[in-house]
Amino acid sequence: MRKSNLLKLLSIIFAFALIAAACGGDDDDSGSSSDSSVLGEESSEEAPAEEEAPAEEEAPAEEEAPAEEEAAGTADDSVNGDGAELWESIVDGGAVAADDSLEPILITLINIEGTPVGSFPEIREGMEAAVETVNATMGGMMGRPVELDSCVHGLDPNEAVACANGVADAQPQLHIQGIDFFNPVLWPTLTGAGLAIMQTVPIFIEDFNTPGIISTEGGCVSAFPSAMQYGVETLAADKYVILYSGTGPGLVCYEDTEARMMQQLTDEGAIAQEDWIGIPDVSGDPSDNDAVVQQVLEFVDGSDNAWVYFGLQASDCNEILSSLASNGYDGGVVASGSCRDDSVTANPASAGVHFGSSCCIPDRPDLWDPYTAKYYEWRNASIDSYGPTVPKSNFMEVGHDVLIAGIIHMTRFVEAGGDIDNDPAGFSSFLASQDNMNDLAKLFHLTAQQTVANSFLFARSHLDTTMVWSWRSV
Secondary structure, three states: OOOOOOOOOOOOOOOOOOOOOOOHHHHHHHOOOOOOOHHHHOOHHHHHHHHHHHOOOOOHHHHHHHHHHHHHOOOOHHHHOOOHHHHHHHHHHEEEOOOOOOOEEEEEEEEEEOOOOOOOOOHHHHHHHHHHHHHHOOEEEEEOEEEEEEEEOOOOOOHHHHHHHHHHHHHEEEEEEEOOOHHHHHHHHHHHEEEEEEEEOOOOOOHHHOEEEEOOOHHHHHHHHHHHHHHHEEEEEEOEEEEEOOOOHHHHHHHHHHHHHHHHHHHOOOOOOHEEEEEEEEEHHHHHHHHHHHHHHHHHHHOOEEEEEEEOOHHHHHHHHHHHOOOOOOOOEOOOOOOHHHHOOOOOOOOEEEEEEOOOOOOOHOOOOOEEEEEHHHHHHHHHHHOOOOOOOOHHHHOOOOOOOHHHHHHHHHHHHOOOOOOHHHHHHHHHHOOOOOOOOOOOOOOHHHHOOOOOOOOOOOOOOOOOOEOOOO
16 A cells, blocks of 8 residues: 555646647658657668768777767756656667567556547557557667556446556556546545556546655646636736636636636736636537637627637637637637647637647747757657557647656666566655656656645645747748
8 A cells, every 4th residue: 555645746837739830740840750760760870870980080089979979968867857868868779679578567547538528549649659669669668568558438437447446456567547537536446556656637636635646747737827827917818718628627627727816816906807707618519619609709899808718628629719710709819738739730710829838839949958859859750650540639748758757767766776566655656756857848857846735726826837838820
């Protein structure tokens, strides 16, 4: 049984990213989506170049080699967090396949899919892409192949509980919880089984204050408050509309992270009570789109600087964006990362929408630091090599990042003397006690101080965040 006082590692910002301005051209613009060499698959071509240098002048070549190696390294654990240099050293070592003769590392996933009110196969596919890359090019986890066992369920809580029971029986080295509407019901089974657990997108209060659950992603508790602050203080909206999902998770996120933040801004005098409103949307049901849009138009009528925030899933974002445009809405739109996938950014109505990022401006790689550029190029190549069946999205990247983080930090745990096969509580404690933990897709590292037992009870002064907002041009 995991100790009740384990810290739950929570990042301060939910990982958003913005697709580049040219629809469908973001990967090509970055030069990373189709370049399999960044996965180490063409590393053998580098050998002749290394052999040619000594032929011209042996002594200088020996002196230049360290300089070249130093220039090639972009990761710095003191800046990017412990594990960044390990990831880079593995990737730069060339493509190495896992040894299938060794006992595999089992990672389990529970994820909700196939329901109109919430379906997130992109989480699973991002993790599948990561596993494929780990086994084909990174030598697995210290040579051992990695197996991903996914339990997908719909809106039936009995199915979700059956998934949790199956995971508990399987006793994986690591369980990763996908996006799931039944988390509060599942945690007693999963934590009671003594598992090491990481999350992808925490939503419910229980996701943040249940001992023994590690989150490298912030979820709505960090993404939504920053969006409220951005809309009111930076964009200076004179009318601000928050569109949120009418599902259970959507209501929790709205009340605890959007309405609460807006009320704080109201109390501070940043916006009047009558100048903001929350409007629920029935997820997966396009029949209410006209009614939602009508409420928006009526509320912002006469506004000089109206903005609408989309805290919805991508399919709903797409429909309402189109409906707003067709009904003549001429105000601004700020969008959650949950909105962002290839289908949304291919929609002409998404031009001018502000998407947030905890990393950088995704369509300006020329401004990125070398480590971020290298990681994003590698991840894009990994996902493209896998060949997803659903639109590439922010959530797909999150799934990929969390699984890779799991592999890197399992490796660190073993290198520190830990037993990944027989000490899940030790691994969980190892993660929770990190004061300089690498979060692969972020510019910053995570500290134990960012793990708060009741992180949903936040105030703006407690949000130590760096948020970048940029928008798509026409």
